[in-house]
Amino acid sequence: MSFVPAHEIVQRAYRDGYAVGAFNVNNMEIVQAIIEAAEAERAPVILQASQGAIKYAGIRYIVALARTAAEAASVPVALHLDHGTDFEQVMACIRYGFSSVMYDGSHHPLEENIAETARIVEIAHAVGVSVEGEIGRLVGIEDDIAVSELEAALTDPEQAARFARETGIDFMAVAFGTRHGFYKGEPRLDFDRLRRIRELVSIPIVMHGGSGVPDSHVRKAIELGVAKINIDTELRHAFVTAARQVMEARPDEIDPRKILGPGRDAMRERVREKIRLFGSAGKA
Ligand code: 13P
Numbered sequence: 001m002s003f004v005p006a007h008e009i010v011q012r013a014y015r016d017g018y019a020v021g022a023f024n025v026n027n028m029e030i031v032q033a034i035i036e037a038a039e040a041e042r043a044p045v046i047l048q049a050s051q052g053a054i055k056y057a058g059i060r061y062i063v064a065l066a067r068t069a070a071e072a073a074s075v076p077v078a079l080h081l082d083h084g085t086d087f088e089q090v091m092a093c094i095r096y097g098f099s100s101v102m103y104d105g106s107h108h109p110l111e112e113n114i115a116e117t118a119r120i121v122e123i124a125h126a127v128g129v130s131v132e133g134e135i136g137r138l139v140g141i142e143d144d145i146a147v148s149e150l151e152a153a154l155t156d157p158e159q160a161a162r163f164a165r166e167t168g169i170d171f172m173a174v175a176f177g178t179r180h181g182f183y184k185g186e187p188r189l190d191f192d193r194l195r196r197i198r199e200l201v202s203i204p205i206v207m208h209g210g211s212g213v214p215d216s217h218v219r220k221a222i223e224l225g226v227a228k229i230n231i232d233t234e235l236r237h238a239f240v241t242a243a244r245q246v247m248e249a250r251p252d253e254i255d256p257r258k259i260l261g262p263g264r265d266a267m268r269e270r271v272r273e274k275i276r277l278f279g280s281a282g283k284a
Pocket of ligand 1 (some may be wrong): 082139181208209234
């Protein structure tokens with residue numbers, strides 16, 4: 001299959017009460033791990049590339065790896081830009097074949113974020129590409145910041161409604177206490193805020209910083225409208241832990257395949273667990 005626009009699979013998940021996993025990719029083994037997991041679980045899946053991935057592998061390699069995987073796959077696969085920083089980069093990704101893009105204008109004033117996101121939506125939608133926008137900054141509630149600062153960082157539900165309405169985005173990343181990377185303790189999530197956003201906004205919600213969020217919290221977030229969940233750190237951890245084990249057990253090993261292969265296998269199993277948790281197994 002060629003790439004599907006992410007909104008097709010995310011919208012369906014939103015309607016039917018599950019979430020699609022959006023997993024970060026950086027190299028061939030990671031793409032393979034995710035696709036093998038999606039195939040094994042018969043799940044729709046989103047491969048996403050961050051700034052770091054594009055810098056590391058190059059946009060052409062990312063697209064070629066993901067396309068090769070998607071064309072051989074029998075499950076729907078979308079290729080998504082994670083945290084696009086500027087108009088030019090988002091356009092480049094559309095041109096190279098991404099089927100979904102995120103424009104993250106969350107650090108700009110609201111008016112600017114709305115205007116730039118709406119401009120991107122108009123162009124992306126004209127060529128069938130999905131768009132994710134972000135409002136609110138991703139800070140953890142347990143992070144060392146003042147309450148007033150936290151209030152200002154987490155997504156304001158009324159602003160979220162306006163942002164969705166005026167931009168025409170397909171799905172929206174909001175801040176309700178998740179953050180990127182591992183948490184210091186158990187993350188505390190502001191579910192009341194998420195509930196209020198759900199009441200005012202009728203498009204799927206995206207949860208960034210999915211690594212380390214307890215399963216019960218993930219299920220609750222899905223009940224409250226989260227239909228795309230981003231996971232990166234936990235997958236890297238699984239990959240590198242397995243690769244490190246090989247290197248420690250066999251310090252003389254010089255065949256990269258014997259180090260990266262077990263990393264790929266470990267990552268595949270972690271992705272399968274996430275897919276089952278998100279409820280997207282069997283939905284392809
Ligand atoms: P984690 O690295 O915390 O899983 O977050 C991934 C993410 O949100 C990518 O946008």
